[in-house]
Amino acid sequence: MKPTTYFCIFAVAALHGCGGDTGTPAVARPGPDPWSSALSVARATDLNPDPRVVEVNLDTRMGDWQIAPGQRVRAMMYNGGVPGPLIEARVGDTLVVHFTNHLEEPTTIHWHGLRVPADMDGAPRSQSPVPPGGSFEYRFTLTDAGTFWYHPHMNEARQMELGLYGAIVVHSPDEPTADVEGTLVLDDVLLGDDGQIAPPGDLLEIHSGRDSGLQVINGHAGQTLAMRAGQRQRWHIVNAGSARFYRLALAGHRFTVLGTDGGRLPTPRVVDELFLVPGDRFDVMVDAVAAPGTRAMLSNLRYDRGHGAGVFSTQDVLQVAYTADAALPMLAAPTVTRDLPALSTEGVTPREVHFSERVDKTTQTVTFMIDNAAWPDVPVARARLGQTQVWDLVNESEMDHPFHLHGFYFQIVSRNGVAEPTPSWEDTANLRGRERMRIVFRPDDRPGSWMYHCHILEHVDHGMMGELMVER
Ligand SMILES: [Cu+2]
16 A cells, blocks of 8 residues: 655545635645655554554664665664654544564653553653563543654653654544645754764753754755645644754745644634744644745744853755646635633642753763752652642743643743733743743643653753652
8 A cells, every 4th residue: 555645635625524614715726746755754554444543553673764865874763764654543533552662772652742641651650661672552542633743751862863753643523624734843863973863962962952963854854845836735843853943934925823732723823933842843824825936945043042052043944846837726714713711820829840950060960950859859749630730930041941741731821921812732832041931731630640841852861850740
């Protein structure tokens, strides 16, 4: 069977209906030829004929990753690819993953953004590592539509830099119409003098996080994405980089944001830029407003993530090349909505969580801390089921720390006392240098041990992680 791809022609209307859209012109809208570029990545093969069960085999092994034409590096791979296979399902489906670890070191799979039971979360204190040669069956219900991803939760800075990550897209029954739908997994890979992925670096790299190297999308450098004038493309974007922040802009185009980490926004939002910290996702529409035969660059704009860390200069991420085909009529703006009320924080005493760092130049070590302690010594935070949690995340350092909470989506209430304009469900959000960010969430099911941490992989590896114990 010919595998479908990360970037494929997707008759979304036919597969999922086109509820939510109005005013769609009644014209045939052929897509371009199927992508033959390296943007294509295999989709996981569903072994189960039951339409409500997606059952896949997934393994980790060492292999050769063709990162650019003529350039191969030794890598860790899911099912022999980087990224791992795209897992696609519908909300309400059961996902079953038969996982086998063929690496020479233990690993786990964390389902970033999926609201799974604690013992399926692949995190420390909730799952034993899968040893070399070992297997584990992950089985859970997909409760939310959106863009998610999977990756190890052990030796993150090494295993993820070496290629262990993949995307998950969970569709809802009322998907808006797009001509083409695909997934873009962003990463950058640092190569050493020997042409291989560089081993973990020095104090400076641990401090800033690995945020340089070859820019890759869906595992390959120097990509080009075809677009037809008038077309509407839907991009599911995942930032799988170790420490790279993205401020994405596509010259001459705007993005219509349908959703973020925890699925749809209350209404779509039209923006010029998408800001993704490590671990972040976006679900966006891109309307092809330029002329046939033209080109546009998807760029990562300059961003300063704080004193002592890197200042990113503008970099090219993806070339967009318009085909010569005549322009299609533009589609009306998508009108999908979601009932997403702001969670009340009334009567809840906020819990302060402090993020800080300590550099010891004598011993050449750096420690990243939560509440003045490094994992595994960070005091356990406790919460009861149904009890609203208001956390004030206080960054005592000058540099940004992208905050990730396992198990539950949160809303950002305010930053430095300034209220966020629109509620959204997030599992990853940037905590800026010296910022106080208030978040609210309610663990109303799934008791157990849940991690919260900085998603700069070098920082989580060097202590910036804590545990939330949710009790009945
Ligand atoms: Cu950090």
